[in-house]
Amino acid sequence: MASSRRTTALLAGLILPTLLAAGSAHAAAGDTDSQRAERWGEIKQQIFGDAKIQSGGKAVKIDAPKRADDASLVPITLTVPDKDNVAELSLIIDDNPTPYAAHFVFGPAADPSELKLRVRVNNYTDVHAVAKMKDGTFQEATEYVKASGGCSAPMGMSDEEAMQGMGDMRMKFGETQPGKPVQATLMIRHPNFSGMQMNQVTRDYTPARYIQKITVSYGDKSVFTMDGDISISANPVINFGYLPDGAGPMKVTATDNQGGHWEKSFPVRSASN
């Protein structure tokens, strides 16, 4: 397929997916891998433009269950062995209708060696992590995940119940030792409605209401900022590492797409002795 045609198809897909009927309705069997590669090429172009992204490197690794128990709560771990040289991490779930799940920008107080979050997966799909290195180069990693129906899975409660306590935050801190990075877990109560979930009683779709931005800072230094999307699971839980230099507190802000804004400061127990 010529690239200009692909671009046209892509643009049409962004605007009027239901009218995109011009292509072949019958794809030949056995071309799954080439179709997946082609889709990743299109997504990459949308997000990263012409940037060259190296694959097969060791800068970033994805761990995900091969088969997820719950497609609306798929745990993803992003490991960054080369943590001192990573500036940003992107998580892309290729076959979700909104593939760009999360984008992390690390600050000076970050220890990006391990990041965990939970996502919705709409269909069996490749998942990509892209690391932007401090020298401006990009590296990618891929994992194939078997899960389906995660974007439209209802919450199993009314919307009102799901929104109770919206914006409440908790933070758990791992073991603190002087001079060592610490792992922390941020939990935010928020339904992160995808807009694709149908209320089983009224048969209406619950409008999308999801966290768009999270910032985490330690003292006056940024740990990370995250741009999120409807692919992030309800009640987001993010495990991350930080460098406990100086005094806290750990401050978190979260903003959703309907103007919700929440802030909370967590006192940090400093490493004793």
Next chain:
Amino acid sequence: MRPMLRLPIAAAAAVLLVAAAPADSPVGVREPDGYWQGALHGYTPKTLAGATVVDAAQVARLIEEHKPVLLDVSEVDRKPAGLPPGGLWFPVHRNIPGSTWLPGAGDGDLDAAAQDALKARVADLTGGDLERPIVTYCHPDCWGSWNLGKRLVTLGYRKVHWFPQGIDGWQDGHDTAVSRPDPSWAARPKATAGQ
């Protein structure tokens, strides 16, 4: 890497079938007299009078031996309200390779124009052969494929197969292909305001 995932099919089959099977209805859903008019997502009956209920292995065998007409009635992903402009909305649909995707054809209340268009399209796909095997599917717990199966039985097709596990059951052990809505079905005259 991916081919490896497909290998242990036999060993995993039992598990997969359980995982992909439509949930059993707590009340034992019975076949409605006509077409199902309620929400398309919901518990379905175990049977479809006049049609054969098949699983993924049977669909694979049918494809190999009889080249059935494969009809997918999955809904088109609907863009949620409230997404920021400029965000990447880029849905993709995968189904059984060689399928014809007829979104909306499983509705219980197709108007006369849509019924005519469907009848003509299926006649075209089967070459007018009422003995040609046909498989209807979408996702688990989807009345759309049940309704379409029933419609085809009513139209006189004698080898209608209903595949209730649908795409979710199929992709556990088989390749899928990117699909787009069938152009001639999408271009059907609309008697009423769109979906």
